[in-house]
Amino acid sequence: MSDATTVSLRRLDLTHYEATNGRGARIEVGGEGNFSPVELLLAAIAGCTAVDVDVMTSRRAAPEVFEVVSSGRKSTEGGNHMEDLQVTFRLRFAEGPDGDKARARIEPAVRASHERDCTVSRTVELGTPIRFKVAEG
Structure with a gap:
């Protein structure tokens, strides 16, 4: 069995979040202008x-x-x-x-x-x- 992959999501504002992976990469989700x-x-x-x-x-x-x-x-x-x-x-x-x-x-x-x-x-x-x-x- 391979290692687990984890992504954490934290709220920035109403319907606007930031996802972070285990390597520290970040992407904003939702909110104006994001995916x-x-x-x-x-x-x-x-x-x-x-x-x-x-x-x-x-x-x-x-x-x-x-x-x-x-x-x-x-x-x-x-x-x-x-x-x-x-x-x-x-x-x-x-x-x-x-x-x-x-x-x-x-x-x-x-x-x-x-x-x-x-x-x-x-x-x-x-x-x-x-x-x-x-x-x-």
Whole structure:
């Protein structure tokens, strides 16, 4: 079993928070001009697969264009949740043998990430239960 990952969230103002990870990195959540929690979920899904695909394709050639768009639609039927989640890759590699090798790796890399490697999207798809606890402050 691997080490646990922990993120702490503290309130800055009404609906405005700061998340901190174990390495000390910080990101503001909610509030004016920041990512919403749903947008962070979409970013995590895109980011996880992007890292996998980047590593697998960039061994052959550096991309000229590497953009990943994650989207979904909010539904309130049966309680708030996201539906129709989709991740779209826009990648371009230079012409030539190395670019050809990188292009040939795109679909297998996306498939490997989706089916095996991306912890975030696999957790969402598997529907891992979440326990909520209340502790005294």
